[in-house]
Amino acid sequence: MSNIYVPFKDRSEWNDVTPIEQDDGPNPVVPIAYTDKFRDTMNYFRAVLKNNEISERALALTDEVINLNAANYTAWYYRRDLKEEMEYTDAMTEENQKNYQVWYHRQAILEKSRDVGSELELVARIISEDSKNYHAWVHRQWVVKEFNLWSGELQYLDGLIKDDVRNNSAWNHRFFVISHLDPSLSDKTRLEEIKYAFTSINLAPNNESPWNYAKGVASAKGGSDAAYQALKEGAEALLKRAPVNPFGHYVLLDCCTRSGTNQDLERGIVLCDNLVKFDGIRKKYWEFRKQKLSKDLAH
Structure with missing residues (x-):
């Protein structure tokens, strides 16, 4: 990194700011011999203070001010304002865990301070109290992405899923994470995640969340x-133990539909008949699927 000082007037991000010179009066007795760097930095800091600007660039400016004079109380106070605001927001978030404005304000403060601190721990604590808190999960996704905090997310989610395999929010967040860690969703990642999902499916076959996760991993980005x-083999193995499981049937139906062979289309029709019996609430939907398969088979 270069140590050459760049005047603020030559920094594009400060083009909209008019610096404010220090006012020592018309006839200062003993003017202080400030360096050009010190004078320039303080002129822009005064402008920030006058405008009451709370921003990322203003926070970065305090770094330069403090490096020039570590005893500058005003610069330290400015930084403490942000800290105190986050502490206040912490308390408000704990008391209003489903208030959109509180979470939005929290995000705005983090964008300015860039001090993520123990943010994930606070969000995890709120999620532990209500695993379906939509605002907390959306905020966690933003924090992880904004501050590049991906490394521990799968371990965190693994703990949540082991505690409750029915935690649909954790499964959703897991898909968000693996889609970032492997944007192309390679076969290696898909196979590992499907195997992971079936670990939970085998523990609780009637839990829809891991079934949907496994199907989503297989079908994402055009499918694999x-x-x-792997999805087909897992569903078939499960249905040998639990032949009336509707989730196994509809996952297997999707596999047969994707294959499109006459043999699989015929098998899909049988699966639809089974789903009419096992999943009566969606009877008309399964009858519609059967009708479509019959037309495909006829062609």
């Missing part, structure tokens, strides 16, 4: 033949 094969 290898992933669908």
Whole structure:
């Protein structure tokens, strides 16, 4: 990194700010011989204070002010204002865990301070009290992405899922994380995640969340033949133990539909008949699927 000082007037991000010179009166007795760097920095700091600007660039400016004079109380006070605001927001977030404005304000403060601190721990604590708190999960996704805090997320989610395999929010967040860690969703990632999902499916076959997760991993970004094969094998193995499981049937139906062979289309029709019996609430939907498969088979 270069140590050459760049005047603020030559920094594009400060083009909209008019610096304010120090006012020592018309006839200062003993003017202080400030360096050009010190004078320039303080002129812009005075402008920030006058405008009461709370921003990322203003926070960065306090770094330069303090480096020039570590005893500058005003610069330290400015930084403490942000800290005190976050402490206040912490308390308000705890008391109003589903208030959109509180979470939005929290995000705005973090954008300015860039001090993520123990943010994930606070969000985890709120999620532990209500695993379906939509605002907390959305905020966690933003924090992880904004501050590049991906490294511990899968371990965190693994703990939540082991505690409650029915935690649909944790499964959703897991998909968000793996889609970042492997944007192309390679066969390796898909197969590992489908295997992971079936670990939970085998513990609680009637829990829809991991079924949807496994199906989503297989089908995302156009799908993967290898992933669908793993999905098919997992569903078939489960149905041998739990033959009336509707989730196993509809996942297997999707695999047969993707294959499109006459044999699989015929099998899909049988699966639809089973789903009419096992999943009566969506009877008309499964009858519609059967009708479509029959037309595809006829062609």
